[in-house]
Amino acid sequence: MKTAFTDLDELLAFLELDKNRLNLPIGNSDPFSLRVPRGFVALMKPGDPNDPLLLQVLPSGREAIAQPGFNNNPVGDLESQSVPGILHKYHGRALILASGACAVHCRYCFRRHYPYHGGTASPRQWQDILGYLKADPSIREVILSGGDPLMLQDERLAEWFANLAGIPHLQRLRLHTRLPVVLPERITPHLIELLSGLALPTVVVLHVNHPNELSPALTSATRKMHRNNITLLNQAVLLKDVNDSRETLTTLSEKLFAAGILPYYLHLLDRVQGSAHFEVPEPEARKLYRALLAKLPGYLVPKLVKEITGQTSKTPLGIS
Ligand code: SF4
Known part of the structure:
Protein backbone atom coordinates (compact mmCIF):
# COMPACT_ATOMS: atom_id res chain seq x y z
CA MET A 1 0.00 0.00 0.00
CA LYS A 2 2.84 2.36 0.87
CA THR A 3 4.43 2.00 -2.55
CA ALA A 4 1.20 2.39 -4.55
CA PHE A 5 1.19 5.05 -7.25
CA THR A 6 -0.69 8.15 -6.10
CA ASP A 7 1.13 10.65 -8.29
CA LEU A 8 -0.08 10.85 -11.88
CA ASP A 9 3.20 12.09 -13.35
CA GLU A 10 5.07 9.24 -11.70
CA LEU A 11 2.64 6.68 -13.05
CA LEU A 12 2.80 8.09 -16.58
CA ALA A 13 6.60 8.20 -16.53
CA PHE A 14 6.71 4.59 -15.31
CA LEU A 15 4.40 3.52 -18.15
CA GLU A 16 6.28 5.64 -20.71
CA LEU A 17 3.19 7.65 -21.58
CA ASP A 18 3.13 11.25 -22.79
CA LYS A 19 0.69 13.24 -20.66
CA ASN A 20 0.16 15.74 -23.48
CA ARG A 21 -1.49 13.02 -25.55
CA LEU A 22 -3.98 12.05 -22.83
CA ASN A 23 -7.24 13.65 -21.73
CA LEU A 24 -6.31 14.23 -18.08
CA PRO A 25 -8.21 16.20 -15.43
CA ILE A 26 -7.28 19.83 -14.90
CA GLY A 27 -5.84 20.31 -11.39
CA ASN A 28 -5.72 17.65 -8.72
CA SER A 29 -8.47 18.60 -6.30
CA ASP A 30 -10.54 15.41 -6.71
CA PRO A 31 -10.73 13.64 -3.31
CA PHE A 32 -11.11 10.37 -5.24
CA SER A 33 -7.55 10.69 -6.47
CA LEU A 34 -5.26 8.29 -8.26
CA ARG A 35 -4.39 5.17 -6.28
CA VAL A 36 -3.04 2.00 -7.83
CA PRO A 37 -0.63 -0.59 -6.40
CA ARG A 38 2.55 -1.28 -8.33
CA GLY A 39 1.78 -4.96 -8.82
CA PHE A 40 -1.37 -4.04 -10.75
CA VAL A 41 0.55 -1.48 -12.83
CA ALA A 42 3.08 -4.20 -13.67
CA LEU A 43 0.25 -6.01 -15.52
CA MET A 44 -0.23 -3.02 -17.84
CA LYS A 45 1.50 -2.67 -21.20
CA PRO A 46 4.02 0.20 -21.18
CA GLY A 47 3.38 2.81 -23.87
CA ASP A 48 -0.26 1.78 -24.38
CA PRO A 49 -2.72 4.52 -23.33
CA ASN A 50 -5.61 2.14 -24.06
CA ASP A 51 -4.47 -0.67 -21.81
CA PRO A 52 -7.70 -2.06 -20.27
CA LEU A 53 -6.27 -2.10 -16.75
CA LEU A 54 -4.92 1.43 -17.06
CA LEU A 55 -8.26 2.77 -18.30
CA GLN A 56 -9.92 1.57 -15.08
CA VAL A 57 -7.64 3.62 -12.83
CA LEU A 58 -6.46 6.61 -14.88
CA PRO A 59 -8.30 9.82 -13.97
CA SER A 60 -9.86 11.40 -17.06
CA GLY A 61 -10.87 14.93 -17.96
CA ARG A 62 -14.22 13.43 -18.98
CA GLU A 63 -15.07 12.79 -15.31
CA ALA A 64 -15.76 16.47 -14.75
CA ILE A 65 -18.44 16.65 -17.46
CA ALA A 66 -21.96 16.43 -16.05
CA GLN A 67 -24.15 13.98 -17.96
CA PRO A 68 -27.93 13.68 -17.68
CA GLY A 69 -28.94 10.67 -15.59
CA PHE A 70 -25.60 10.46 -13.76
CA ASN A 71 -25.38 11.56 -10.11
CA ASN A 72 -23.54 11.09 -6.82
CA ASN A 73 -25.97 8.53 -5.37
CA PRO A 74 -26.77 6.29 -8.34
CA VAL A 75 -28.24 3.25 -6.57
CA GLY A 76 -29.91 4.85 -3.55
CA ASP A 77 -27.26 3.83 -1.00
S1 SF4 B 1 -14.91 -0.60 -7.28
FE1 SF4 B 1 -14.47 -1.58 -5.32
S2 SF4 B 1 -12.22 -1.48 -5.16
FE2 SF4 B 1 -12.79 -0.07 -6.77
S3 SF4 B 1 -12.93 1.90 -5.73
FE3 SF4 B 1 -14.99 1.00 -5.72
S4 SF4 B 1 -15.23 -0.12 -3.80
FE4 SF4 B 1 -13.02 0.33 -4.13
Whole structure:
Protein backbone atom coordinates (compact mmCIF):
# COMPACT_ATOMS: atom_id res chain seq x y z
CA MET A 1 0.00 0.00 0.00
CA LYS A 2 2.84 2.36 0.87
CA THR A 3 4.43 2.00 -2.55
CA ALA A 4 1.20 2.39 -4.55
CA PHE A 5 1.19 5.05 -7.25
CA THR A 6 -0.69 8.15 -6.10
CA ASP A 7 1.13 10.65 -8.29
CA LEU A 8 -0.08 10.85 -11.88
CA ASP A 9 3.20 12.09 -13.35
CA GLU A 10 5.07 9.24 -11.70
CA LEU A 11 2.64 6.68 -13.05
CA LEU A 12 2.80 8.09 -16.58
CA ALA A 13 6.60 8.20 -16.53
CA PHE A 14 6.71 4.59 -15.31
CA LEU A 15 4.40 3.52 -18.15
CA GLU A 16 6.28 5.64 -20.71
CA LEU A 17 3.19 7.65 -21.58
CA ASP A 18 3.13 11.25 -22.79
CA LYS A 19 0.69 13.24 -20.66
CA ASN A 20 0.16 15.74 -23.48
CA ARG A 21 -1.49 13.02 -25.55
CA LEU A 22 -3.98 12.05 -22.83
CA ASN A 23 -7.24 13.65 -21.73
CA LEU A 24 -6.31 14.23 -18.08
CA PRO A 25 -8.21 16.20 -15.43
CA ILE A 26 -7.28 19.83 -14.90
CA GLY A 27 -5.84 20.31 -11.39
CA ASN A 28 -5.72 17.65 -8.72
CA SER A 29 -8.47 18.60 -6.30
CA ASP A 30 -10.54 15.41 -6.71
CA PRO A 31 -10.73 13.64 -3.31
CA PHE A 32 -11.11 10.37 -5.24
CA SER A 33 -7.55 10.69 -6.47
CA LEU A 34 -5.26 8.29 -8.26
CA ARG A 35 -4.39 5.17 -6.28
CA VAL A 36 -3.04 2.00 -7.83
CA PRO A 37 -0.63 -0.59 -6.40
CA ARG A 38 2.55 -1.28 -8.33
CA GLY A 39 1.78 -4.96 -8.82
CA PHE A 40 -1.37 -4.04 -10.75
CA VAL A 41 0.55 -1.48 -12.83
CA ALA A 42 3.08 -4.20 -13.67
CA LEU A 43 0.25 -6.01 -15.52
CA MET A 44 -0.23 -3.02 -17.84
CA LYS A 45 1.50 -2.67 -21.20
CA PRO A 46 4.02 0.20 -21.18
CA GLY A 47 3.38 2.81 -23.87
CA ASP A 48 -0.26 1.78 -24.38
CA PRO A 49 -2.72 4.52 -23.33
CA ASN A 50 -5.61 2.14 -24.06
CA ASP A 51 -4.47 -0.67 -21.81
CA PRO A 52 -7.70 -2.06 -20.27
CA LEU A 53 -6.27 -2.10 -16.75
CA LEU A 54 -4.92 1.43 -17.06
CA LEU A 55 -8.26 2.77 -18.30
CA GLN A 56 -9.92 1.57 -15.08
CA VAL A 57 -7.64 3.62 -12.83
CA LEU A 58 -6.46 6.61 -14.88
CA PRO A 59 -8.30 9.82 -13.97
CA SER A 60 -9.86 11.40 -17.06
CA GLY A 61 -10.87 14.93 -17.96
CA ARG A 62 -14.22 13.43 -18.98
CA GLU A 63 -15.07 12.79 -15.31
CA ALA A 64 -15.76 16.47 -14.75
CA ILE A 65 -18.44 16.65 -17.46
CA ALA A 66 -21.96 16.43 -16.05
CA GLN A 67 -24.15 13.98 -17.96
CA PRO A 68 -27.93 13.68 -17.68
CA GLY A 69 -28.94 10.67 -15.59
CA PHE A 70 -25.60 10.46 -13.76
CA ASN A 71 -25.38 11.56 -10.11
CA ASN A 72 -23.54 11.09 -6.82
CA ASN A 73 -25.97 8.53 -5.37
CA PRO A 74 -26.77 6.29 -8.34
CA VAL A 75 -28.24 3.25 -6.57
CA GLY A 76 -29.91 4.85 -3.55
CA ASP A 77 -27.26 3.83 -1.00
CA LEU A 78 -27.85 6.93 1.10
CA GLU A 79 -31.53 6.10 1.57
CA SER A 80 -30.73 2.48 2.46
CA GLN A 81 -28.54 3.32 5.44
CA SER A 82 -30.45 1.87 8.40
CA VAL A 83 -27.87 2.86 11.00
CA PRO A 84 -24.47 4.42 10.17
CA GLY A 85 -22.29 1.78 8.52
CA ILE A 86 -25.05 -0.58 7.38
CA LEU A 87 -27.08 -0.70 4.16
CA HIS A 88 -30.25 -2.77 4.19
CA LYS A 89 -31.81 -2.92 0.73
CA TYR A 90 -32.89 -6.47 0.11
CA HIS A 91 -34.84 -9.03 2.09
CA GLY A 92 -32.70 -11.32 4.19
CA ARG A 93 -29.40 -9.55 3.51
CA ALA A 94 -27.66 -6.59 5.08
CA LEU A 95 -24.39 -4.99 3.97
CA ILE A 96 -21.82 -3.60 6.38
CA LEU A 97 -19.51 -0.82 5.19
CA ALA A 98 -16.63 -2.39 7.10
CA SER A 99 -14.02 0.02 5.75
CA GLY A 100 -14.22 3.21 3.73
CA ALA A 101 -10.84 2.66 2.13
CA CYS A 102 -9.71 0.73 -0.95
CA ALA A 103 -6.32 -0.37 -2.25
CA VAL A 104 -7.21 0.95 -5.70
CA HIS A 105 -9.45 3.75 -6.90
CA CYS A 106 -11.56 2.50 -9.81
CA ARG A 107 -12.78 5.46 -11.82
CA TYR A 108 -16.23 3.94 -12.44
CA CYS A 109 -16.86 3.07 -8.78
CA PHE A 110 -20.51 3.60 -7.82
CA ARG A 111 -19.46 4.57 -4.30
CA ARG A 112 -16.80 7.06 -5.39
CA HIS A 113 -18.82 9.91 -3.86
CA TYR A 114 -20.12 8.00 -0.83
CA PRO A 115 -19.55 9.97 2.40
CA TYR A 116 -17.63 7.39 4.42
CA HIS A 117 -16.37 10.04 6.85
CA GLY A 118 -12.96 8.59 7.45
CA GLY A 119 -13.90 5.06 6.69
CA THR A 120 -13.80 2.35 9.25
CA ALA A 121 -16.75 2.02 11.61
CA SER A 122 -15.93 3.19 15.13
CA PRO A 123 -16.38 0.74 18.06
CA ARG A 124 -19.59 2.63 18.96
CA GLN A 125 -20.89 2.13 15.41
CA TRP A 126 -19.97 -1.55 15.63
CA GLN A 127 -22.23 -1.92 18.61
CA ASP A 128 -25.06 -0.14 16.80
CA ILE A 129 -24.55 -2.32 13.71
CA LEU A 130 -24.53 -5.54 15.74
CA GLY A 131 -27.57 -4.35 17.69
CA TYR A 132 -29.43 -3.73 14.42
CA LEU A 133 -28.55 -7.18 13.06
CA LYS A 134 -29.52 -8.93 16.29
CA ALA A 135 -32.87 -7.18 16.40
CA ASP A 136 -33.97 -8.33 12.93
CA PRO A 137 -34.32 -12.12 12.63
CA SER A 138 -35.24 -11.81 8.95
CA ILE A 139 -31.57 -11.03 8.18
CA ARG A 140 -29.99 -14.37 7.23
CA GLU A 141 -26.86 -13.13 5.49
CA VAL A 142 -24.35 -10.37 6.17
CA ILE A 143 -22.10 -8.90 3.51
CA LEU A 144 -18.86 -7.25 4.56
CA SER A 145 -18.16 -4.61 1.95
CA GLY A 146 -16.95 -1.04 1.78
CA GLY A 147 -14.67 0.34 0.47
CA ASP A 148 -12.91 -2.94 0.86
CA PRO A 149 -13.20 -5.14 3.97
CA LEU A 150 -9.76 -6.65 3.37
CA MET A 151 -8.31 -3.23 4.16
CA LEU A 152 -8.98 -4.22 7.77
CA GLN A 153 -6.26 -6.04 9.62
CA ASP A 154 -6.82 -9.74 10.26
CA GLU A 155 -7.41 -9.14 13.98
CA ARG A 156 -10.18 -6.67 13.19
CA LEU A 157 -11.72 -9.07 10.68
CA ALA A 158 -11.58 -11.88 13.22
CA GLU A 159 -13.49 -9.70 15.68
CA TRP A 160 -16.19 -9.02 13.10
CA PHE A 161 -16.44 -12.73 12.29
CA ALA A 162 -16.69 -13.72 15.94
CA ASN A 163 -19.36 -11.10 16.66
CA LEU A 164 -21.40 -12.09 13.61
CA ALA A 165 -21.13 -15.80 14.39
CA GLY A 166 -22.77 -15.06 17.74
CA ILE A 167 -26.02 -13.89 16.09
CA PRO A 168 -28.22 -17.01 16.04
CA HIS A 169 -30.34 -16.21 12.97
CA LEU A 170 -27.37 -15.48 10.65
CA GLN A 171 -26.74 -18.37 8.25
CA ARG A 172 -24.18 -17.00 5.80
CA LEU A 173 -21.42 -14.49 5.50
CA ARG A 174 -20.15 -12.81 2.38
CA LEU A 175 -17.10 -10.66 1.65
CA HIS A 176 -16.99 -8.34 -1.34
CA THR A 177 -13.42 -7.46 -2.21
CA ARG A 178 -11.21 -6.27 -5.08
CA LEU A 179 -8.13 -6.04 -2.94
CA PRO A 180 -6.61 -9.47 -3.83
CA VAL A 181 -6.80 -8.49 -7.51
CA VAL A 182 -4.51 -5.51 -7.03
CA LEU A 183 -2.52 -6.86 -4.04
CA PRO A 184 -2.52 -10.68 -4.14
CA GLU A 185 -0.01 -10.63 -1.26
CA ARG A 186 -2.96 -9.84 1.01
CA ILE A 187 -4.02 -13.50 0.73
CA THR A 188 -1.62 -14.71 3.39
CA PRO A 189 -1.66 -18.22 4.90
CA HIS A 190 -3.09 -16.60 8.03
CA LEU A 191 -5.97 -15.00 6.16
CA ILE A 192 -6.76 -18.30 4.40
CA GLU A 193 -6.75 -20.05 7.76
CA LEU A 194 -9.05 -17.41 9.18
CA LEU A 195 -11.53 -17.58 6.29
CA SER A 196 -11.59 -21.36 6.04
CA GLY A 197 -12.18 -21.78 9.75
CA LEU A 198 -15.24 -19.56 10.06
CA ALA A 199 -18.28 -20.75 11.96
CA LEU A 200 -20.64 -19.37 9.28
CA PRO A 201 -20.53 -20.67 5.71
CA THR A 202 -18.69 -17.96 3.81
CA VAL A 203 -18.54 -16.77 0.23
CA VAL A 204 -15.82 -14.44 -1.06
CA VAL A 205 -16.95 -12.37 -4.04
CA LEU A 206 -14.03 -10.95 -6.01
CA HIS A 207 -14.18 -8.14 -8.55
CA VAL A 208 -12.20 -8.97 -11.69
CA ASN A 209 -13.14 -7.17 -14.90
CA HIS A 210 -10.53 -8.27 -17.41
CA PRO A 211 -8.57 -11.51 -17.96
CA ASN A 212 -5.26 -9.61 -17.71
CA GLU A 213 -6.09 -8.98 -14.04
CA LEU A 214 -5.78 -12.71 -13.33
CA SER A 215 -2.04 -12.62 -12.76
CA PRO A 216 -0.08 -15.74 -11.77
CA ALA A 217 0.13 -14.33 -8.22
CA LEU A 218 -3.63 -13.85 -7.98
CA THR A 219 -4.39 -17.22 -9.55
CA SER A 220 -2.04 -18.97 -7.18
CA ALA A 221 -3.69 -17.23 -4.20
CA THR A 222 -7.25 -18.04 -5.30
CA ARG A 223 -6.36 -21.67 -6.02
CA LYS A 224 -5.06 -21.95 -2.48
CA MET A 225 -8.33 -20.49 -1.19
CA HIS A 226 -10.30 -22.88 -3.37
CA ARG A 227 -8.33 -25.85 -2.06
CA ASN A 228 -9.16 -24.67 1.45
CA ASN A 229 -12.89 -24.88 0.70
CA ILE A 230 -13.45 -21.14 0.41
CA THR A 231 -16.23 -20.49 -2.12
CA LEU A 232 -15.12 -17.88 -4.66
CA LEU A 233 -17.41 -15.97 -7.00
CA ASN A 234 -16.71 -13.04 -9.28
CA GLN A 235 -18.63 -9.93 -10.12
CA ALA A 236 -17.50 -7.78 -13.03
CA VAL A 237 -18.72 -4.47 -14.37
CA LEU A 238 -19.31 -4.16 -18.10
CA LEU A 239 -17.04 -1.28 -19.11
CA LYS A 240 -16.67 0.36 -22.50
CA ASP A 241 -13.23 -0.17 -24.05
CA VAL A 242 -12.23 -2.40 -21.13
CA ASN A 243 -14.18 -5.65 -21.41
CA ASP A 244 -17.06 -5.01 -23.84
CA SER A 245 -16.22 -7.76 -26.28
CA ARG A 246 -17.27 -11.38 -26.55
CA GLU A 247 -13.68 -12.57 -26.71
CA THR A 248 -12.62 -10.68 -23.58
CA LEU A 249 -15.60 -11.84 -21.54
CA THR A 250 -15.25 -15.43 -22.72
CA THR A 251 -11.58 -15.50 -21.78
CA LEU A 252 -12.40 -13.87 -18.45
CA SER A 253 -14.89 -16.62 -17.56
CA GLU A 254 -12.52 -19.39 -18.60
CA LYS A 255 -9.58 -17.93 -16.69
CA LEU A 256 -11.76 -17.35 -13.63
CA PHE A 257 -12.81 -20.98 -13.59
CA ALA A 258 -9.22 -22.14 -13.97
CA ALA A 259 -8.42 -19.99 -10.92
CA GLY A 260 -11.16 -21.65 -8.84
CA ILE A 261 -13.65 -18.76 -9.20
CA LEU A 262 -17.16 -18.95 -10.65
CA PRO A 263 -18.55 -16.01 -12.66
CA TYR A 264 -21.51 -14.59 -10.72
CA TYR A 265 -22.61 -11.17 -11.95
CA LEU A 266 -21.90 -8.97 -14.94
CA HIS A 267 -23.20 -5.57 -13.87
CA LEU A 268 -24.32 -2.80 -16.11
CA LEU A 269 -22.54 0.38 -15.05
CA ASP A 270 -24.17 2.19 -12.14
CA ARG A 271 -24.65 5.73 -13.39
CA VAL A 272 -22.39 7.55 -11.00
CA GLN A 273 -21.28 11.10 -11.83
CA GLY A 274 -17.94 11.01 -13.66
CA SER A 275 -18.29 7.55 -15.19
CA ALA A 276 -20.41 8.14 -18.33
CA HIS A 277 -17.52 7.33 -20.66
CA PHE A 278 -17.53 3.75 -19.33
CA GLU A 279 -21.17 3.07 -20.13
CA VAL A 280 -22.13 0.26 -22.52
CA PRO A 281 -25.71 0.79 -23.78
CA GLU A 282 -28.21 -1.82 -22.61
CA PRO A 283 -29.03 -3.24 -26.09
CA GLU A 284 -25.33 -3.79 -26.69
CA ALA A 285 -24.97 -5.48 -23.30
CA ARG A 286 -27.83 -7.85 -24.11
CA LYS A 287 -26.21 -8.68 -27.44
CA LEU A 288 -22.94 -9.51 -25.71
CA TYR A 289 -24.79 -11.66 -23.20
CA ARG A 290 -26.43 -13.65 -26.01
CA ALA A 291 -23.01 -14.11 -27.58
CA LEU A 292 -21.66 -15.48 -24.28
CA LEU A 293 -24.57 -17.91 -23.98
CA ALA A 294 -23.78 -19.21 -27.45
CA LYS A 295 -20.13 -19.65 -26.63
CA LEU A 296 -19.85 -20.89 -23.02
CA PRO A 297 -21.43 -23.56 -20.82
CA GLY A 298 -24.17 -22.09 -18.65
CA TYR A 299 -22.14 -22.21 -15.44
CA LEU A 300 -19.52 -19.93 -16.96
CA VAL A 301 -22.00 -17.23 -18.05
CA PRO A 302 -22.43 -14.57 -15.36
CA LYS A 303 -25.90 -13.14 -14.78
CA LEU A 304 -26.29 -9.85 -16.60
CA VAL A 305 -27.92 -7.46 -14.13
CA LYS A 306 -28.51 -3.83 -13.39
CA GLU A 307 -29.37 -2.16 -10.15
CA ILE A 308 -32.51 -0.06 -10.12
CA THR A 309 -33.08 2.04 -7.02
CA GLY A 310 -36.04 0.80 -4.99
CA GLN A 311 -36.25 -2.68 -6.56
CA THR A 312 -36.31 -5.74 -4.28
CA SER A 313 -33.25 -7.29 -5.96
CA LYS A 314 -30.80 -6.65 -8.76
CA THR A 315 -32.72 -6.70 -12.03
CA PRO A 316 -31.71 -9.55 -14.38
CA LEU A 317 -31.59 -8.60 -18.04
CA GLY A 318 -32.90 -11.34 -20.27
CA ILE A 319 -31.84 -12.06 -23.81
CA SER A 320 -34.71 -10.21 -25.52
S1 SF4 B 1 -12.22 -1.48 -5.16
FE1 SF4 B 1 -14.47 -1.58 -5.32
S2 SF4 B 1 -15.23 -0.12 -3.80
FE2 SF4 B 1 -13.02 0.33 -4.13
S3 SF4 B 1 -12.93 1.90 -5.73
FE3 SF4 B 1 -12.79 -0.07 -6.77
S4 SF4 B 1 -14.91 -0.60 -7.28
FE4 SF4 B 1 -14.99 1.00 -5.72
